[in-house]
Amino acid sequence: MSLGGLVIGLALSLAGGFTALVAALLGAGVGWGVLWIVRVAGGWVFNQEAMGWGDVKMLAMVGAFVGWKNALLTIFVAALLGSAFYLPLMAMKIKQWRRYELPFGVFLALGAAVTFVFGDAMISWYADFLKVH
Numbered sequence: 001m002s003l004g005g006l007v008i009g010l011a012l013s014l015a016g017g018f019t020a021l022v023a024a025l026l027g028a029g030v031g032w033g034v035l036w037i038v039r040v041a042g043g044w045v046f047n048q049e050a051m052g053w054g055d056v057k058m059l060a061m062v063g064a065f066v067g068w069k070n071a072l073l074t075i076f077v078a079a080l081l082g083s084a085f086y087l088p089l090m091a092m093k094i095k096q097w098r099r100y101e102l103p104f105g106v107f108l109a110l111g112a113a114v115t116f117v118f119g120d121a122m123i124s125w126y127a128d129f130l131k132v133h
Helices: 002-016 018-046 053-091 104-130
Strands: none
Touching: 002 018, 002 053, 018 053, 053 104
């Protein structure tokens, strides 16, 4: 589904011309690349698979639709949502959650939805906050 969605996202970007296609390709590349780096680095650090290929492909698809800035924002929002879910369970020392592999794709989907609706406004607010115009 992610690869099909990636193809659809790239195809839809053609309606916006060459510039939109390049933006979609860049978004897909950044989405794929960042999570691929996390996958590889996590594998080296933990000596086991740290992230599945599904997450990597999913963020490539998301990047094709939302662009590179919002792809990065999607990762950030997903990490915040995942932490907000998982950290209280660890703090409560619930044993069955200690070794549970957290499915990051769920949080990527939520982060992508938030980013799709509010992403440009969030990035604009942050840029204003930093006074980077």
